[in-house]
Amino acid sequence: MHPHPFSSRLGHSRGIVHEAIGPGEETAARKVHDWAIDLFNHGFYWESHEAWESLWHSFGRNGAQAKFAKGLIKLAAAGVKAREGRAIGVKRHAGRAIELFDDCSAADAGQFQWCMGLSAAWLRAHCRAIFDHPERFLEASDSDVICVFPFVLLPSYGTVSASSC
Template sequence: MRYSARALPAYRFLPGRDPHPTADPRGHSVDSAPWFEIGGCAPADWADCAPYLYGVDCFNHGFWWESHEAWEPLWRGLDSESVQGHYVQGLIQAANALLKRRMGRPSAVARLRRETRRHLEWVSVARYMGLEVVAWRAGIDHCLAQPGAGFPGIYLKA
């Protein structure tokens, strides 16, 4: 399932293996404008929040670096100490942890797992910005604790 119409990148960037998407002339996004402008969206408006939805699409298709890049401008437009700021930061940390897992960096995964959990614990409602947060938080925590575990996708509901 896709949440945005924007095409996924040509490849899943893995540092040390692939051309950097924006800094290398061979990168998949080198000639494109920034993916999104810095700015937040109200939590209730998540279904119309382009960087959020594109980040979810990237995440669900294993584009860990790219999901982080999509969510970063959204996070920068938020109060980092708000529930929404912590929520988006938790998603970013989860994507980063999965990227580090793919890179074979278990100590970084362990640190980012703790950060993911800490940020997502700020959300006290069962569903936030379309995501069943409590269940997903448990799933991503299990995934990051078990090196071979599959990752839980982010499935949004109105």
């Protein structure tokens, strides 16, 4: 319905290049994550997906931290599908996000409950609601930006130990 923000010649973010985030660049990673959260909370699901994908790559696409980022990518993808009016896609991406957040929680004998200031259990609960009733989140209007989810992501960095993620 809407052009891809980065790759389409009609995309509003065409030409923007995401800088690579190297290992050990926690400040840069946090900036990207905070930006992705802001994009997500304002209904820019495709853009938040792209931002979290850069983190996923920087985390090596493997391990608990990468799985957590991939879960956020899938949650954002569910938002994209909701904007397209595709209930099956919403359900599929929400289901994959649940699996990824479950994998994170299973890592390190259940010690991995928070990552990047967000709770795996809280995210799983919201993904479960999306998975169970994807039709409630469909919004295929002509409007460029619409928030389809009835929640916002609010990281709580102060309550998370550095060892949890």
